[in-house]
Amino acid sequence: MKGLLMKDLLNLRQTIRVWALLLVLFIVIGFAQRSPIYITSMLTVMVLLLPVNALAYDENCKWDAYALTMPVTRRDLALSKYLLALVGAGAMALLSAVCTLMMGAAPDEVLSTIGLLLAAGLCMISVLLPLLFRFGVQKGRMVMIVVVLLPVALTVLFPDVFTTTQPVGTGWLPLAALVLLMGSAAVSVRVCEKKEY
Numbered sequence: 001m002k003g004l005l006m007k008d009l010l011n012l013r014q015t016i017r018v019w020a021l022l023l024v025l026f027i028v029i030g031f032a033q034r035s036p037i038y039i040t041s042m043l044t045v046m047v048l049l050l051p052v053n054a055l056a057y058d059e060n061c062k063w064d065a066y067a068l069t070m071p072v073t074r075r076d077l078a079l080s081k082y083l084l085a086l087v088g089a090g091a092m093a094l095l096s097a098v099c100t101l102m103m104g105a106a107p108d109e110v111l112s113t114i115g116l117l118l119a120a121g122l123c124m125i126s127v128l129l130p131l132l133f134r135f136g137v138q139k140g141r142m143v144m145i146v147v148v149l150l151p152v153a154l155t156v157l158f159p160d161v162f163t164t165t166q167p168v169g170t171g172w173l174p175l176a177a178l179v180l181l182m183g184s185a186a187v188s189v190r191v192c193e194k195k196e197y
Helices: 002-011 013-033 036-060 063-067 074-102 107-139 141-157 159-165 173-194
Strands: none
Touching: 002 013, 002 036, 002 074, 013 036, 013 074, 036 063, 036 074, 036 107, 074 107, 074 173, 107 141, 107 173
16 A cells, blocks of 8 residues: 555645645745635645646556556555555645734634535535546546536635534544545545456
């Protein structure tokens, strides 16, 4: 599993360099606007794209069919993308916490904001990955657009709902998202075990 994670990170190294520049830009804009939620939102989107991009690379070079000739199981292929998502989510949460605390936000506000957006990102990944494993990245692009844009559209259309529910009582959301992620991983493993490469 560690080897598959390293493979994904090496494949994404060019993308990660570009993202690092974007990350600096997002952080500068967030500090200029004094908006912790802006930085956390942008980081959440970037984390969401990590396993999707890794799957796209694998699909383009027929990696899965090749990997199965080695001592790699279908279960490993599926779970490695979830591990990549969790590593990215952990890095996002840490960086977001540092940035928001530097802006002078209260620790409870930092935790609730990051917890809410982290849970949202993990929920989106939980929905996306089984569909992408089943239909492929190319065919699943429309589903991906809907899954990503729907929460954004709801936030824009109903901003009061999200701002009033965010500050308190959201500590359970990341735990619920992790449970959903585990269920999603089980579905993805089953899809990969039945899939023909």
